[in-house]
Amino acid sequence: MNVIEIENLSKTFRGKRRALVQALQSMSLTIDQGETFGFLGPNGAGKSTTIKIIMGLIRPTTGIARLMGMDASHSAARAKVGFLPENPAFYDFLTAEEYLRFVARIFGLSGKALNQQLERVLSLLDLQEARRRPIRGYSKGMVQRLGLAQALIHDPEVLILDEPMSGLDPVGRALVKQVLLELRSQGKTIFFSTHITSDVEVICDRVGVIVKGKMQAIERVEDVLLRQTSGYDIHVCHPRTGLHKTVFSEAKTLPEIIVSSRDEGFEVIKLEPRRQNLESFFLDIVKSNHE
Amino acid sequence: MWQVFRANLKGIFRDRVFLGILVAATIFPLIPSVSSLSMRQVTELSITLSFSLLTFILLLLAIFLGGTSLWKDIERRYTFSIAGLPLTRGQYLLGKFAAIAVFLLLVSLVLGLLLLMTVYVTSILHPPIRPVVWGNLVLAVLFHCLKYILLVSFTFLFSTVSTSFFLPIFGTIAVFFVGTASQQVFDFLQSPSGQKLPVLLQQIATGLYYIVPNFTAFDLNVNAIYALDVPLNGIGLTLLYFIVYLVIILSCASFLFARRELN
Amino acid sequence: MKKLVLVGLVLLLYVSVVVPFTAYMQNKPFVEKLGYVPSAATLRTTSLDQQYLVSSTLIMKVLFYYGSLFEAQKNHIDIPPNYDGMVDVIETAVKLDPYNMDGYYFAQAILTWDNRRIERANALLEYGMKYRDWDFYLPFFAGFNAAYFLKDYPTAAKYYQRAADLTGYALFSKLAGRYMYEAGKTELAIVYLKTMLASTHDETIRQSFQLRLAALEETRRAEVARDLFIAEQGRHPKSLAELEQTGTLDFPLVDPYGGKFFLDETGQVRTTSKFSFAGAKKSRQ
Numbered sequence: 001m002n003v004i005e006i007e008n009l010s011k012t013f014r015g016k017r018r019a020l021v022q023a024l025q026s027m028s029l030t031i032d033q034g035e036t037f038g039f040l041g042p043n044g045a046g047k048s049t050t051i052k053i054i055m056g057l058i059r060p061t062t063g064i065a066r067l068m069g070m071d072a073s074h075s076a077a078r079a080k081v082g083f084l085p086e087n088p089a090f091y092d093f094l095t096a097e098e099y100l101r102f103v104a105r106i107f108g109l110s111g112k113a114l115n116q117q118l119e120r121v122l123s124l125l126d127l128q129e130a131r132r133r134p135i136r137g138y139s140k141g142m143v144q145r146l147g148l149a150q151a152l153i154h155d156p157e158v159l160i161l162d163e164p165m166s167g168l169d170p171v172g173r174a175l176v177k178q179v180l181l182e183l184r185s186q187g188k189t190i191f192f193s194t195h196i197t198s199d200v201e202v203i204c205d206r207v208g209v210i211v212k213g214k215m216q217a218i219e220r221v222e223d224v225l226l227r228q229t230s231g232y233d234i235h236v237c238h239p240r241t242g243l244h245k246t247v248f249s250e251a252k253t254l255p256e257i258i259v260s261s262r263d264e265g266f267e268v269i270k271l272e273p274r275r276q277n278l279e280s281f282f283l284d285i286v287k288s289n290h291e
Numbered sequence: 292m293w294q295v296f297r298a299n300l301k302g303i304f305r306d307r308v309f310l311g312i313l314v315a316a317t318i319f320p321l322i323p324s325v326s327s328l329s330m331r332q333v334t335e336l337s338i339t340l341s342f343s344l345l346t347f348i349l350l351l352l353a354i355f356l357g358g359t360s361l362w363k364d365i366e367r368r369y370t371f372s373i374a375g376l377p378l379t380r381g382q383y384l385l386g387k388f389a390a391i392a393v394f395l396l397l398v399s400l401v402l403g404l405l406l407l408m409t410v411y412v413t414s415i416l417h418p419p420i421r422p423v424v425w426g427n428l429v430l431a432v433l434f435h436c437l438k439y440i441l442l443v444s445f446t447f448l449f450s451t452v453s454t455s456f457f458l459p460i461f462g463t464i465a466v467f468f469v470g471t472a473s474q475q476v477f478d479f480l481q482s483p484s485g486q487k488l489p490v491l492l493q494q495i496a497t498g499l500y501y502i503v504p505n506f507t508a509f510d511l512n513v514n515a516i517y518a519l520d521v522p523l524n525g526i527g528l529t530l531l532y533f534i535v536y537l538v539i540i541l542s543c544a545s546f547l548f549a550r551r552e553l554n
Numbered sequence: 555m556k557k558l559v560l561v562g563l564v565l566l567l568y569v570s571v572v573v574p575f576t577a578y579m580q581n582k583p584f585v586e587k588l589g590y591v592p593s594a595a596t597l598r599t600t601s602l603d604q605q606y607l608v609s610s611t612l613i614m615k616v617l618f619y620y621g622s623l624f625e626a627q628k629n630h631i632d633i634p635p636n637y638d639g640m641v642d643v644i645e646t647a648v649k650l651d652p653y654n655m656d657g658y659y660f661a662q663a664i665l666t667w668d669n670r671r672i673e674r675a676n677a678l679l680e681y682g683m684k685y686r687d688w689d690f691y692l693p694f695f696a697g698f699n700a701a702y703f704l705k706d707y708p709t710a711a712k713y714y715q716r717a718a719d720l721t722g723y724a725l726f727s728k729l730a731g732r733y734m735y736e737a738g739k740t741e742l743a744i745v746y747l748k749t750m751l752a753s754t755h756d757e758t759i760r761q762s763f764q765l766r767l768a769a770l771e772e773t774r775r776a777e778v779a780r781d782l783f784i785a786e787q788g789r790h791p792k793s794l795a796e797l798e799q800t801g802t803l804d805f806p807l808v809d810p811y812g813g814k815f816f817l818d819e820t821g822q823v824r825t826t827s828k829f830s831f832a833g834a835k836k837s838r839q
Contacts, residue, residue: 013554057374057553075379083375089368091298093305098298105294106376134305151375160375328614330756331655336610343607350602417755421688438603472599512606517653517686 001069003158003189004031004054009063011049011213023049024213026063031191033157036184038200038221039193040282041210047193048086050210051162054191055083068158079107082151086162086193088143092136096127096146099135100153107154121149124179140167148176152183159183161192165199177202197279201225209282211289224281231274234258236266248274295378295386296393303356303394312398315348319405323413333417334410338428338516341406346435348402349395350467353439356391357446358459361548365454370553381545388447388541392440399436406432424518430526431511437533438509442467444540445504451548466504473500474507504536591642594649601650609651613660616640616647620664621758627831637669645678652685662695663750663759667766667829672703683716690720691753698746702739740774768810769829776815776823779803790821 006029015021024046031037041047052058053065056073070077090099100121104114122128125145135143144167151159164180165173180203183190194200200207201221208218231250234257237243245266249257258268303309319341326337361384364370373383407428414423445466449459477500479485480493508529514521591612592600601608623635641661648657658679665675679696686692697713700706747767754760776794779802783791786802794815797803807815813827 052554055374057371059550059552075377075382077377078375079377081375083372085368085371085375087368088372090372091302091369092367093302094298098301102294102298103376106378147372150372327755328617329610329656330617330754330759331659333755335653335655339606339610343604346603435603467602468599471602475595475598506603510603512603513651513653516606519653 001033002030002066003033003035003068004029004160004191005064005066005069006030006050006054007064009050009053009065010061011046011053011058012061022213024053024060027210027213027215029208029215029218031189033189034187036180036190036203036205037192038204038207039191039210040195040197040200040207040278041193042195042286045210046213047210048162049213051086051160051193054160080154080157082154082156082159084147084151084159084161084164087166088147090135090143090146090150092138093134095132095134096122096138096149097131099146100150103150104153109154117153117155121152124152125149126175141169141172144168145172145176148179152179156188158189159191161190163194164192165194165196197277197282201278207278209285211286216285216289221278224278233270233272233274234261234268235270235272236261237269238266240265292378292382292386292389295373295383296389299360299387299390300393303390308352308356308394309398312348312352312402315344316402316405318344319402319409322409323416326413327417332419334414334419334423335516337413338410338423339512341409342431342435342512342515345399345402345406345432346439349399349435349439350442352395352398353391353442354446354460354463354467356394357443358450358456358463360387360391361447361450362453362456362459365553374553380549380551384447384451384545384548385541388444388544391443395436395440395443399432403429403432421518424515427511427515427518427521430521431515434509434511434526434529437530438506441504441506441509441533441537441540442470444537444544448540448544448547451544451551467506470504470506473503473505476500505532508532591646594646597646598650605650606654609647609654610656612643612647612650613654613656616643617656617660617756617758620660624758624762635664635668637664637671640664641669641671641674641678648678648682652682655682655686655689655691658682658686658692658695659750659754660759662699663762666699666703670703672699675699688720690717691749693717693720694746694749698742702742702746740770740777744770744774765810766829769825769827772807772809772815773823773825776803776807780817780821780823791817793817794823 006027009024009027010022011024013021013023027046027050029050039047039050049058053060054067054072055078056067056075059073065072067074067077068080091102094102097118100118101114104110104117109117122131125148127142127145127149130138130142135146138146144164148161148164151161164176168176177199180190180192184203190203192203204221206218207221207224209216231248232254234247234249234254236245236247247257247261261268322337322340322344326333326340329336364373364387407425410423410428442463446459446463449462450456453459453462476496480488480496480500485493508525511521513519591597597608598605620635620640641664644657644661648654651657661678662675665671665678676696676699679692679699682689683692683696693713693716697710697717700713701710704710744767747763747770751760751763751767754763776797779797780791783797783800783802787800791797791802794803794807794817798806809815809825809827811825811827811829811831813825815823815825818824
């Protein structure tokens with residue numbers, strides 16, 4: 001079953017002075033079960049608009065958006081989905097524990113199962129200490145972690161996360177990355193938007209790049225990385241003079257260059273594949289759109 | 292819906308609204324002494340003043356709690372986090388409405404008790420000529436409460452189409468004005484001088500009378516103050532009117548809110 | 555340190571303003587003005603569901619105004635009262651709350667002796683009777699007005715009968731007949747005033763009634779002495795002084811309004827004050 005199905009989706013808003021703003025243009029996308037999909041795009045590209053349509057917050061101008069095989073406007077479609085909005089805000093007069101219980105009950109959890117899940121997500125996202133404090137007093141990072149906790153409380157099959165890393169400190173970022181990798185290994189479907197390429201590189205199976213409301217490319221992350229490997233950096237050192245240098249070599253010429261370096265009396269200390277990473281792939285697409 | 296109701300009711304209490312009401316209610320003990328200014332009807336005046344205080348507090352609560360409830364959720368982006376839950380917009384709206392309605396009922400209960408105590412004290416100090424009919428007081432408090440719950444439904448109706456709190460608050464105040472005057476206008480239309488108005492104007496006004504709410508029916512003050520008999524069939528009809536009208540307004544609000552773009 | 559000086563300076567400034575300000579407000583001549591009162595229809599619409607409060611407030615306003623006038627009169631300051639204004643406000647008030655007894659009571663208190671607008675008073679009482687259909691005071695007032703001021707005895711008898719029906723108290727049905735023909739007006743007025751007095755605790759109104767009652771009781775004392783003199787001597791007394799000299803009147807008559815009692819040409823007991831402070835002042839001039 002396709003978890004998310006978007007067909008020929010367009011969205012136009014009325015902007016300032018009643019001018020029409022085309023936020024999305026005939027976008028199509030399908031996400032399979034068990035897939036981890038990174039939705040990459042610069043600010044204002046239409047990532048959040050797409051996610052809002054999938055979550056039924058706004059309706060498409062044309063096209064269809066389906067979640068779990070149902071029209072996105074159906075509330076039942078979200079029963080097995082965990083959602084983290086961008087810069088989330090929660091009823092701030094409640095404590096984290098109260099809010100998580102509120103969410104869990106709406107997802108139909110109760111009794112022992114609820115308590116188990118509550119303890120699980122609280123410790124998973126390191127919110128044990130703050131659980132009885134009102135959300136009002138939380139830092140941005142804590143709210144973000146709570147956001148992930150409430151998306152995970154009912155152990156959903158599918159996770160839709162809008163900028164899950166934003167507002168987190170390095171520790172929190174590492175934690176969330178860890179959590180996402182774990183979920184991926186459990187076979188959950190993850191759809192998340194970001195503008196940070198390295199996160200996609202580490203976590204995702206597939207990546208989609210959206211610029212100016214149009215889906216520019218959908219690729220397997222592996223393929224992009226392989227395609228972009230261009231050669232190797234060879235770090236060498238002369239044992240007597242202590243001279244260091246780095247030599248670049250293409251894959252083909254690698255053995256020859258290593259041999260010739262040795263002949264000159266250098267020792268090879270490090271061999272690094274020079275990968276043009278996802279970032280350059282992404283920047284190339286953005287650049288070509290500006291031209 | 293039940294969960295939304297619970298969370299929102301908690302929110303109202305945590306915002307210390309109830310505490311504010313209790314502070315305002317400290318005026319109640321002053322009423323017996325103020326009432327003694329009356330020449331002939333001290334107890335009656337104390338009932339009048341108590342009801343004024345009660346309805347004034349309920350009016351403020353209805354307009355400001357109701358008018359800001361949905362707006363605040365949208366403004367503070369709570370709606371985004373609620374959107375991930377398997378709730379329909381209607382369930383969410385009704386849950387929030389129920390929280391305010393129940394809060395108004397609770398406030399009416401507490402203020403109603405204070406009112407009864409105030410009137411009791413006055414009636415002991417200055418026994419009225421016509422004994423106070425306590426049942427009428429209770430009924431009057433209840434119907435005032437229903438009236439303001441109906442008013443809250445209008446704040447929700449306006450909130451579903453508005454992006455700011457201006458329309459919910461000022462629109463509802465306008466509805467309240469029109470709703471308390473509608474019966475008067477209707478009675479005027481039925482009078483000989485009303486019949487002299489242009490027919491079209493009469494028809495428009497009569498049409499409007501059936502559309503806008505009739506808050507006059509919920510006012511049992513005169514029965515409470517002067518111990519007049521409460522017509523039972525009138526009470527029954529008013530109760531039915533309340534239910535039917537509320538269902539219509541909330542249905543409209545749910546319908547509109549379901550179609551609202553939440554950006 | 556600088557902050558402390560600044561705070562001190564602001565406080566000093568406030569004190570130096572608020573002391574003369576308070577003194578000014580205290581010494582301000584206190585005259586409750588009636589001001590402009592919108593029509594009943596306008597008020598009913600704008601008062602929303604607070605029309606009973608608005609009605610009570612209007613009556614309070616009139617009462618305070620009346621209270622300040624009464625004070626002024628006692629201090630011999632002659633301010634012509636705006637009776638029409640007062641009654642207009644009362645009429646507006648009872649349109650908002652037709653059950654408000656304070657309104658009818660007060661209108662009855664000021665429209666009769668003070669203002670002699672008996673028809674207006676009885677129209678208002680008739681209006682009130684439609685609503686307060688259990689209240690014997692309204693027909694009792696109307697009956698008194700009809701008998702004492704209008705001398706319309708059949709109408710008075712009708713009202714008194716209604717008051718009697720409402721209370722089952724025989725006094726009212728007798729009132730019209732017995733007091734009007736046997737004892738005369740003064741006795742009737744004394745009974746009326748005692749009823750009025752018994753049913754209020756408002757100080758201004760009480761004081762005004764007590765004054766009038768005292769004056770009427772003095773009048774009654776003079777009338778009793780005069781009738782006794784006629785019975786004993788077989789002729790009318792020349793003046794009230796003659797009653798004192800013959801000992802028929804055991805101590806001198808005192809008009810609480812400050813006037814002087816006298817016998818007019820028809821032999822009726824009257825006073826130069828005409829039952830008001832202003833009247834007493836005029837007669838002295």
